[in-house]
Amino acid sequence: MDQRRLRLGLxxxxxxVRDQHLAAIAQSxxxxxxxxxxxxxxxxxxxxxxxxxxxxxHETLDAVSICTPPGVRAxxxxxxxxxxxxxMVEKPPTATLSQAEHLARLAASGGQxxxxxxxxxxxxxxxxxxxxxxxxxIEAIEVIWHEDVREWHPGxxxxxxxxxxxxFDPAINALSILTKVLPGHLAVQSAALGVPENRGAPxxxxxxxxxxxxxxxxxxxxxxxxxxxxxxxxxxxxxxTIELGRGGHRWSVDGEVMPVEQGxxxxxxxxxxxxxxxxGRSDFDIGPLMLVADAMMVGHTTxxxxxxx
Amino acid sequence: MDQRRLRLGLxxxxxxVRDQHLAAIAQSxxxxxxxxxxxxxxxxxxxxxxxxxxxxxHETLDAVSICTPPGVRAxxxxxxxxxxxxxMVEKPPTATLSQAEHLARLAASGGQxxxxxxxxxxxxxxxxxxxxxxxxxIEAIEVIWHEDVREWHPGxxxxxxxxxxxxFDPAINALSILTKVLPGHLAVQSAALGVPENRGAPxxxxxxxxxxxxxxxxxxxxxxxxxxxxxxxxxxxxxxTIELGRGGHRWSVDGEVMPVEQGxxxxxxxxxxxxxxxxGRSDFDIGPLMLVADAMMVGHTTxxxxxxx
Numbered sequence: 001m002d003q004r005r006l007r008l009g010l011x012x013x014x015x016x017v018r019d020q021h022l023a024a025i026a027q028s029x030x031x032x033x034x035x036x037x038x039x040x041x042x043x044x045x046x047x048x049x050x051x052x053x054x055x056x057x058h059e060t061l062d063a064v065s066i067c068t069p070p071g072v073r074a075x076x077x078x079x080x081x082x083x084x085x086x087x088m089v090e091k092p093p094t095a096t097l098s099q100a101e102h103l104a105r106l107a108a109s110g111g112q113x114x115x116x117x118x119x120x121x122x123x124x125x126x127x128x129x130x131x132x133x134x135x136x137x138i139e140a141i142e143v144i145w146h147e148d149v150r151e152w153h154p155g156x157x158x159x160x161x162x163x164x165x166x167x168f169d170p171a172i173n174a175l176s177i178l179t180k181v182l183p184g185h186l187a188v189q190s191a192a193l194g195v196p197e198n199r200g201a202p203x204x205x206x207x208x209x210x211x212x213x214x215x216x217x218x219x220x221x222x223x224x225x226x227x228x229x230x231x232x233x234x235x236x237x238x239x240x241t242i243e244l245g246r247g248g249h250r251w252s253v254d255g256e257v258m259p260v261e262q263g264x265x266x267x268x269x270x271x272x273x274x275x276x277x278x279x280g281r282s283d284f285d286i287g288p289l290m291l292v293a294d295a296m297m298v299g300h301t302t303x304x305x306x307x308x309x
Numbered sequence: 310m311d312q313r314r315l316r317l318g319l320x321x322x323x324x325x326v327r328d329q330h331l332a333a334i335a336q337s338x339x340x341x342x343x344x345x346x347x348x349x350x351x352x353x354x355x356x357x358x359x360x361x362x363x364x365x366x367h368e369t370l371d372a373v374s375i376c377t378p379p380g381v382r383a384x385x386x387x388x389x390x391x392x393x394x395x396x397m398v399e400k401p402p403t404a405t406l407s408q409a410e411h412l413a414r415l416a417a418s419g420g421q422x423x424x425x426x427x428x429x430x431x432x433x434x435x436x437x438x439x440x441x442x443x444x445x446x447i448e449a450i451e452v453i454w455h456e457d458v459r460e461w462h463p464g465x466x467x468x469x470x471x472x473x474x475x476x477f478d479p480a481i482n483a484l485s486i487l488t489k490v491l492p493g494h495l496a497v498q499s500a501a502l503g504v505p506e507n508r509g510a511p512x513x514x515x516x517x518x519x520x521x522x523x524x525x526x527x528x529x530x531x532x533x534x535x536x537x538x539x540x541x542x543x544x545x546x547x548x549x550t551i552e553l554g555r556g557g558h559r560w561s562v563d564g565e566v567m568p569v570e571q572g573x574x575x576x577x578x579x580x581x582x583x584x585x586x587x588x589g590r591s592d593f594d595i596g597p598l599m600l601v602a603d604a605m606m607v608g609h610t611t612x613x614x615x616x617x618x
Contacts (some may be wrong), residue, residue: 074496078522096603097406098496105494163499163607185414187383187407190472200609213387293602294405298472300509301610 006086006277007034009061011052011076012068013041015153016090020119021067024266030274035059038068052079061085063113063277069158070165074099077114081106086113086277088269092172092289093117095163100286107282114282115273118176122268123248124260129235130181132253136237141178141217145171147229149203155309159201166201167221168292174219174233175288177248181235184212188291191299196307203307207295224307315395315586316343318370320361320385321377322350324462325399329428330376333575339583344368347377361388370394372422372586378467379474383408386423390415395422395586397578401481401598402426404472409595416591423591424582427485431577432557433569438544439490441562445546450487450526454480456538458512464618468510475510476530477601483528483542484597486557493521497600500608505616512616516604533616 008031010017022043025031035047037055042048049055052064056079063086066073074094080087081103093116094100107114120126147170149159158164165172178186187210194204203224209217231247240254251258276283317340319326331352334340344356346364351357358364361373365388372395375382383403389396390412402425403409416423429435456479458468467473474481487495496519503513512533518526540556549563560567585592 095607096497097599097606098494098603101599102494102496162609185407185411187411188405195610290406290410290602293599293606294407297406297602297605298404300471301504303612 006031006062006274007060008032009035009037009052009055009059009064010043010046011037011064011066013038013043014067017067020266021065024270027267028270028274031063031270034061052076056083063088063273065273066090071095071158071163074103077103078106081110081112081114084110084112086273088115088117088273091116091118091176092165092169092292093284093286094289097286097289097293100284100289104282104284107284111280112282113273113276113280114284115276116284116286117269117273118285118288119265119269120173120176120248121180122265122272123177124262124264125244125248125251125258126177126180128258129242129244129251132242133181133235133237134183136239138182138211138215138235138237140215140236141211142234143171143174143178143217143219143221144230144232144234145174145219146222146225147231148225148227149223150309152229153223157309160196160199160203160307162200164201165292166195166199166203167205167223168202168295170223170231171205171219171221172288172292173247174231175291177233177244178217179285179287179291182211186211186217186291188294188298191295193296193299193301194304195301196305197303198306198308202299202301204304205295205299209291315340315371315583316369317341318343318361318364318368318373319345319352319355320347320373320375322347322352323376326376329575330374333579336576337579337583340372340579343370361385365392372397372582374582375399380404380467380472383412386412387415390419390421390423393419393421395582397424397426397582400425400427400485401474401478401601402593402595403598406595406598406602409593409598413591413593416593420589421591422582422585422589423593424585425593425595426578426582427594427597428574428578429482429485429557430489431574432486433571433573434553434557434560434567435486435489437567438551438553438560441551442490442544442546443492445548447491447520447524447544447546449524449545450520451543452480452483452487452526452528452530453539453541453543454483454528455531455534456540457534457536458532459618461538466618469505469508469512469616471509473510474601475504475508475512476514476532477511477604479532479540480514480528480530481597481601482556483540484600486542486553487526488594488596488600491520495520495526495600497603497607500604502605502608502610503613504610505614506612507615507617511608511610513613514604514608518600
């Protein structure tokens with residue numbers, strides 16, 4: 001009955017890897033972390049290489065988990081897919097939709113597992129909220145995603161460069177939750193984007209969407225926020241308000257706080273990845289990325305004061 | 310053997326309708342133009358309504374052709390699909406990818422015809438170039454799309470507003486040709502976007518793409534171009550250069566001008582629409598729109614001098 005343990009390579013060693021991936025891999029019981037590929041850094045007990053090509057030249061792997069900045073994820077995933085490996089990609093899976101489409105096609109033609117790791121979908125309340133919304137009428141949705149980029153993304157210049165997603169890098173988590181819990185269609189209406197004069201991506205955005213053609217969905221997004229972060233989704237329904245707070249780590253219904261199990265996001269992601277590999281399937285959803293692209297395409301950009309870390 | 314003639318409603322009466330659609334419908338032999346819906350304007354011999362709702366309340370139609378500005382195409386298409394009609398939409402089919410996805414889902418669930426009318430794909434050389442490229446190695450591609458917005462889109466403020474596509478409104482024609490003739494995958498690498506300080510959409514863009522992962526594809530796009538328009542696609546191959554000029558209305562191989570039949574774009578579109586309705590199929594491709602969204606998402610925006618018509 002034992003699942004075969006998978007020989008895993010980790011590509012990119014940054015904040016999210018040290019904060020989340022390593023512990024989740026170690027406790028999974030389904031993966032052996034054999035090697036890492038990153039220009040800098042290494043992980044105790046795993047062979048360290050400077051690139052995926054070097055790693056694949058020396059190691060026999062079953063799967064890779066790609067945790068680099070988004071701009072280079074697609075080329076790395078292509079190398080891994082061409083080498084016949086199963087691939088898990090941090091969110092957002094690629095920098096562009098055309099790259100995402102390309103990866104999906106490669107994985108399908110090779111019969112390989114490709115997994116877009118939308119970690120916020122693995123927070124405890126998501127399934128419960130999804131079930132709850134099937135028999136309520138949604139009246140309005142508000143998303144407030146405020147954080148201090150200096151605290152949460154210290155020195156990550158790539159994030160504020162063109163193609164780095166800016167405030168949509170954290171806010172795509174909200175979109176990954178919404179596209180999972182809502183029983184219908186979400187579409188971007190308009191967006192106001194604030195781009196610092198010395199940067200290429202928005203640090204602030206105000207996005208109007210519609211759910212099912214008419215229910216207003218407003219996203220108030222700001223990475224230039226001093227003080228405590230807020231990652232809240234407030235769903236007003238005909239039978240009371242459902243609130244997902246702290247990026248899905250707490251929730252309440254009409255003010256009553258519901259119990260949640262913490263710290264399960266990344267362990268659940270790796271369990272799901274192992275299960276997909278085991279059953280030879282993929283789970284590669286570009287819905288949240290499509291909504292970001294839409295917001296950028298219809299958005300009105302305003303230049304604001306320069307931002308320095 | 311006669312195909313049933315289709316009762317057609319036309320939504321939106323602008324420049325492209327008068328320049329192209331009316332003659333193509335009249336000569337098709339497959340459509341009867343029964344009614345129009347537009348806030349202003351009418352067409353001789355067709356009942357004039359001010360909205361699609363008014364038109365549908367009074368007329369029995371089989372199909373509609375939607376030629377409004379892109380921002381309102383999706384809501385109109387939704388009304389038409391919900392009324393059970395076949396729908397043809399001018400390019401680009403919608404203002405956002407999420408709208409496009411929604412239309413595709415509605416049409417599929419209703420078993421109705423939905424047709425994205427990429428007219429440049431119907432220019433005479435497209436099929437020949439596509440065939441020719443299957444056994445050549447492509448070395449580089451250059452797209453030059455220069456036109457004077459005052460001449461080709463006089464007073465069309467919507468085009469330069471956020472969500473109006475700006476220079477991508479004409480340039481998406483080049484992308485519709487490329488995605489049709491190339492035997493492989495096209496992906497956006499980077500883009501520089503020039504937005505006039507009093508407008509919301511780029512009037513100029515320099516886009517770098519890759520074909521099949523490494524072949525450089527450069528798009529030099531400019532609507533702020535005084536003088537003769539250029540709509541050229543130059544494909545350098547291992548066996549000579551293929552040039553598509555004037556938006557696909559002329560072409561040459563290694564400098565030798567090839568014969569082309571002119572004026573067939575819109576008649577071919579309507580023939581194809583009738584054929585899709587007749588066989589109960591859809592042809593709704595969002596590939597070119599996805600590339601524009603990618604260019605907007607990774608693009609670096611620079612503000613340039615104000616533009617006035």
